[in-house]
Amino acid sequence: QSALTQPASVSGSPGQSITISCTGTSSDVGGYNYVSWYQQHPGKAPKLMIYDVSNRPSGVSNRFSGSKSGNTASLTISGLQAEDEADYYCSSYTSSSTLFGTGTKVTVL
C-alpha cells in the first residue's frame, strides 16, 4: 500500500491560517472516519493532534481542526504561531493496519 499523499511543504505568517491536505483512496481515508493527524518537532516523538477526522485530544489547542471530504482529509491550523513550525503527518485506518501520509513541513514565516 502506498502512503497517503500530502504536500511537501506549507508556509504562512504568524496569525494566518493554513490547511494541509491528505489524499488517499476509498480503501483508507474515504472508507473510514479514522483519520488522525500528528505533529512532530525535530528529534521528538510524534504528538497526536486530531483523531477520528475532527476530534482533538485533551490539551490540544482549538486552533487545530480537522475535516474530511471523500478521499481527502484536511488539517487546518488557525492563528499560526511560531511553535507550530514542525512536520505534520496524517494517518488512516485501513484493514486492521495504519497508513501514514508522506508528511508536510510547516514553516512559519
Add this chain to the structure above:
Amino acid sequence: EVQLVESGGGLVQPGGSLRLSCAASGFTFSSYWMSWVRQAPGKGLEWVANIKQDGSEKYYVDSVKGRFTISRDNAKNSLYLQMNSLRAEDTAVYYCARDLSVWSFSSAFDIWGQGTMVTVSS
C-alpha cells in the same frame, strides 16, 4: 505518569537479528491495542505492526511479513518486536505507540515512546 520506554536498539549486520522491548507504565497495558511505528533517517513515519489486547490478532506491513514478529506480555506490561533477517532498509528509529481506543483498533496513537534507533550496516 503514562509512559512508554523502548530499548534494545543498536547496530546489527545485514541478515542479523534484534529484539526490541517497550515497557509501559501508568495505564492498564492489557486494555489497549499496541503498535510499532518506524521512521528512517530524514524520512516519514511508517506503521510496522500491531497487536490486539490479548495477543490473539497481529498485523504487519508487507515489507516485514515473515521477518518481524510482534508480541506482548501483559503480566510484565511489555511489548516486543523480534526482528530477523534485517536489511539496510530497516534502519530507522522504532517507536512503540498506544492506540487511543480500548474498544477496537482505531489507528490513532495517543501515547508514544521516545524511540530506539536500529542501524543495519556492515
